[in-house]
Amino acid sequence: MAFNKLRNNVSQVNRGTAIGVCADLFMSHLKDFIREIRACKTAAEEREVVARESADIRTSFKDMKCKTRDRNMAKLLFIHLLGYPAYFGQVETVNLIASSKFHEKRLGYLALMVLLDEQQDLLMLLPNTMKTDMASPSNFMTALALVALGNIGNSEMIRDLSSELEKCFRHSHAYIRKKATLCAVRAIRKDPDVADQYAPKSPQYDQLVPTAVRALKSLLLSNYSSQHDVAGITDPFLQIKLLQVMRVLGRGNKAASDLMNDVLAQVATNTDHRKNAGTAVLYECVQTVLSIEAEPVRMCADICVCCVFVCRKEGGVFVCYRKNAGTAVLYECVQTVLSIEAEPALRVLAVNILMRFLARNDNNTRYVALNLLSKVVTLDKPTVQRHKKIIVDCLNDPDISIRRRALELTYALVDATNCRHLVTEMVDYLGRADAEFKTDLTRKICIACEKYAPSKKWQLDTIIKVLSTAGSYVRDDIPSALVLLISQTPTLHLYAAQRLYAALYQATHARVAAVAGAAAPAVSGGKQEEQQPPEETLTQVAIWALGEYGDLLPTEPFELNPHAEGEPQVAVGPAELVGLLEQIIRLPLTTAPTRAYALTALTKLSGRFTDAPVLARITDLIAAYRTDITVELQQRACEYGAVLGASAGVLRQALVKRMPVPDLTCPLTRNTEEDENSFIEQFSEQFSE
Amino acid sequence: MIHFVLLQNRQGKTRLAKYYAVYDDEDKRYLESEVFRLIVSRPKEYTHFVEFRNIKLIYRRYAGLYFIIGCDINDNELAFLEVIHLFVETLDEYFGNVCELDLVFNFYKVYAIADEIFMGGEIQETSRTVVLNRLAEIEREE
Numbered sequence: 001m002a003f004n005k006l007r008n009n010v011s012q013v014n015r016g017t018a019i020g021v022c023a024d025l026f027m028s029h030l031k032d033f034i035r036e037i038r039a040c041k042t043a044a045e046e047r048e049v050v051a052r053e054s055a056d057i058r059t060s061f062k063d064m065k066c067k068t069r070d071r072n073m074a075k076l077l078f079i080h081l082l083g084y085p086a087y088f089g090q091v092e093t094v095n096l097i098a099s100s101k102f103h104e105k106r107l108g109y110l111a112l113m114v115l116l117d118e119q120q121d122l123l124m125l126l127p128n129t130m131k132t133d134m135a136s137p138s139n140f141m142t143a144l145a146l147v148a149l150g151n152i153g154n155s156e157m158i159r160d161l162s163s164e165l166e167k168c169f170r171h172s173h174a175y176i177r178k179k180a181t182l183c184a185v186r187a188i189r190k191d192p193d194v195a196d197q198y199a200p201k202s203p204q205y206d207q208l209v210p211t212a213v214r215a216l217k218s219l220l221l222s223n224y225s226s227q228h229d230v231a232g233i234t235d236p237f238l239q240i241k242l243l244q245v246m247r248v249l250g251r252g253n254k255a256a257s258d259l260m261n262d263v264l265a266q267v268a269t270n271t272d273h274r275k276n277a278g279t280a281v282l283y284e285c286v287q288t289v290l291s292i293e294a295e296p297v298r299m300c301a302d303i304c305v306c307c308v309f310v311c312r313k314e315g316g317v318f319v320c321y322r323k324n325a326g327t328a329v330l331y332e333c334v335q336t337v338l339s340i341e342a343e344p345a346l347r348v349l350a351v352n353i354l355m356r357f358l359a360r361n362d363n364n365t366r367y368v369a370l371n372l373l374s375k376v377v378t379l380d381k382p383t384v385q386r387h388k389k390i391i392v393d394c395l396n397d398p399d400i401s402i403r404r405r406a407l408e409l410t411y412a413l414v415d416a417t418n419c420r421h422l423v424t425e426m427v428d429y430l431g432r433a434d435a436e437f438k439t440d441l442t443r444k445i446c447i448a449c450e451k452y453a454p455s456k457k458w459q460l461d462t463i464i465k466v467l468s469t470a471g472s473y474v475r476d477d478i479p480s481a482l483v484l485l486i487s488q489t490p491t492l493h494l495y496a497a498q499r500l501y502a503a504l505y506q507a508t509h510a511r512v513a514a515v516a517g518a519a520a521p522a523v524s525g526g527k528q529e530e531q532q533p534p535e536e537t538l539t540q541v542a543i544w545a546l547g548e549y550g551d552l553l554p555t556e557p558f559e560l561n562p563h564a565e566g567e568p569q570v571a572v573g574p575a576e577l578v579g580l581l582e583q584i585i586r587l588p589l590t591t592a593p594t595r596a597y598a599l600t601a602l603t604k605l606s607g608r609f610t611d612a613p614v615l616a617r618i619t620d621l622i623a624a625y626r627t628d629i630t631v632e633l634q635q636r637a638c639e640y641g642a643v644l645g646a647s648a649g650v651l652r653q654a655l656v657k658r659m660p661v662p663d664l665t666c667p668l669t670r671n672t673e674e675d676e677n678s679f680i681e682q683f684s685e686q687f688s689e
Numbered sequence: 690m691i692h693f694v695l696l697q698n699r700q701g702k703t704r705l706a707k708y709y710a711v712y713d714d715e716d717k718r719y720l721e722s723e724v725f726r727l728i729v730s731r732p733k734e735y736t737h738f739v740e741f742r743n744i745k746l747i748y749r750r751y752a753g754l755y756f757i758i759g760c761d762i763n764d765n766e767l768a769f770l771e772v773i774h775l776f777v778e779t780l781d782e783y784f785g786n787v788c789e790l791d792l793v794f795n796f797y798k799v800y801a802i803a804d805e806i807f808m809g810g811e812i813q814e815t816s817r818t819v820v821l822n823r824l825a826e827i828e829r830e831e
Contacts, residue, residue, distance in 0.1 A: 031794055038793075074797060081703060081796060083718055103831040110800055117711050140830050150809035151709060175823070179808060186809040189690075227816040230771055237815045240768050367736040368766065399735040 370405035438473035500542035547601025551608035607656030709810035
């Protein structure tokens with residue numbers, strides 16, 4: 001329909017309705033200017049024209065007697081629309097609004113809404129003019145002021161004008177009353193305290209229920225009205241609003257809910273779901289049914305009948321839904337959600353249908369289906385559970401909106417029985433996920449592990465994997481959760497040390513190779529140095545673990561890569577361990593904090609090992625940093641040097657002892673700030689002990 | 690609640706920008722280009738909804754023009770999809786088989802139409818006839 005002939009047919013544009021000589025002149029000037037801009041061949045040329053015109057406009061604004069203010073303002077608005085600065089016109093908007101001519105006033109209000117926002121001080125100049133306009137006998141003036149107030153009014157403005165606004169509630173024109181109400185909505189949104197001023201004194205909301213029900217019913221039963229009809233549905237927008245209102249009124253209110261049951265069932269059964277507008281209404285209807293205390297048996301009986309009917313008889317709908325996207329599917333979702341309290345067999349059937357749609361290749365419907373499913377999942381996990389494969393497959397959809405929904409749903413599905421499978425899927429997905437998802441995803445994986453992991457060992461493996469795949473995206477609480485997990489589980493000490501040694505070994509060797517590679521062609525070097533290397537977090541946790549539990553390593557040989565077949569087992573002695581740490585310290589890409597961790601780890605290890613050559617090497621390594629340019633490292637090296645020195649004596653053994661096990665819960669499952677404070681307090685208490 | 694209504698062409702030129710939430714000027718420019726980049730890269734068969742910052746964009750493309758609404762995450766997506774259509778139908782009826790040039794040369798009228806349909810982030814009027822009659826009345830008043 002519209003816009004199908006986008007030809008540069010300028011002459012076609014000149015068909016505006018003629019409204020007086022003045023307006024004609026105004027329009028022809030504006031059009032000439034727009035034409036001039038459009039005729040520019042290059043951006044530089046356009047900038048030049050705009051700069052010249054802006055200068056002219058600016059001068060003309062200074063001249064209070066200028067007769068062409070309206071025209072200049074219109075040009076300025078166009079300039080602003082193109083993305084050029086137009087702040088110098090802000091004061092002029094106030095002048096235009098104060099004008100007695102209607103078209104100037106109208107343009108002034110328009111400019112006000114475009115050029116200013118509610119935070120600007122300039123708005124303080126307005127209330128007096130607006131007061132006069134709102135009280136004006138002409139409802140056009142009143143409307144202009146109300147629109148401005150409703151769109152950019154801040155709470156002070158609305159307070160200043162509240163008495164005029166209240167008068168507008170009783171205006172003879174319904175059009176004005178509607179605008180005034182929307183202004184009040186804005187006022188309440190800005191400042192909930194003023195709600196009393198505009199709402200009835202004592203809440204008699206129950207009385208509204210029959211009104212809403214009646215209104216909705218009349219919409220459903222009304223004959224075709226061309227004014228409000230959207231795809232055969234009478235004013236779906238109003239229906240949606242009414243359903244939303246009913247949701248608020250019916251929540252936790254049995255009597256009100258009973259009144260609504262009938263009309264909700266009517267909406268559910270009579271709305272034509274093959275049209276977008278219909279599905280929108282149904283979508284709202286389901287949400288309402290879900291949140292009020294609807295009478296489950298009767299509602300669901302209706303719905304189930306419907307559902308079966310649709311499945312059997314209208315099988316064709318499923319095939320042709322592509323044409324009117326977002327139709328049958330959503331209806332099915334609706335059915336599904338509704339039938340949650342129905343017979344289990346039917347419920348399964350409904351979810352099955354939903355899943356069939358989800359597996360198909362369409363767009364909006366799938367999105368809404370996933371959206372609704374994540375609501376279903378909180379009420380009925382097992383049924384959705386059976387189809388987790390399809391949902392997990394949606395993680396690979398090319399459309400980011402679908403991926404996001406699928407991810408949320410996958411997370412919601414995780415429980416103790418399927419943790420192993422779903423979390424593995426999520427970790428797999430982590431590798432190819434969009435960067436913006438990763439932080440959130442790593443957190444979700446770790447929380448899921450914390451809650452449902454089948455074993456601590458598995459949890460440890462998973463978190464290590466998360467850190468090695470998306471180390472630079474994790475927030476601080478994940479490494480601390482890992483550290484906590486290791487230190488609180490004594491049986492895992494050796495295993496953790498082994499796995500982290502392996503991870504560190506591989507990461508370090510990869511980096512050594514990268515450094516060697518970058519030195520030769522020097523192609524990818526620049527970008528890597530800017531970012532923190534992805535395994536930084538993992539490196540730090542590993543270094544910590546090796547410092548604490550590294551002495552356990554020599555007790556048992558292990559495989560560096562447990563997943564590869566036939567990997568020879570390696571025995572890691574004190575010399576290898578210290579060698580690896582040394583390698584990390586010496587790598588040019590290692591950051592100062594990591595080096596500091598490594599120095600601490602070395603100091604700790606010095607208390608556990610007794611080989612003289614190893615101890616000598618540690619002492620040398622630490623001594624080398626006494627003159628480092630980083631103050632932090634220098635200080636640590638000096639302090640640790642003193643600890644290692646002979647003078648420390650007995651004190652040394654106490655200092656390099658294992659950290660006491662912190663008596664804390666996982667930082668991921670705690671979330672309030674209060675807890676964070678107590679975390680610090682607890683730590684400081686432990687240190688003071 | 691609607692945070693903004695945007696109208697952009699395929700080159701990313703903004704033809705209408707109506708903000709109901711507070712953004713400063715620089716942020717508006719940035720947001721417009723960010724929204725454009727996000728939407729223009731989505732193939733036709735993708736959903737018409739995409740999450741953006743902490744809001745949701747509902748968009749529809751008519752020939753070379755994108756109509757975009759930024760709304761709260763919990764709002765009814767399909768309803769806003771219909772509102773966009775209502776807006777386009779109103780424009781079409783007002784200009785008579787509307788094309789992009791109509792909107793460029795009469796941008797202030799487009800703003801006026803938008804002000805009749807939306808207000809303060811809510812849908813104000815859902816009847817095309819009422820909107821068009823009102824506009825005719827205002828023009829007579831001028």
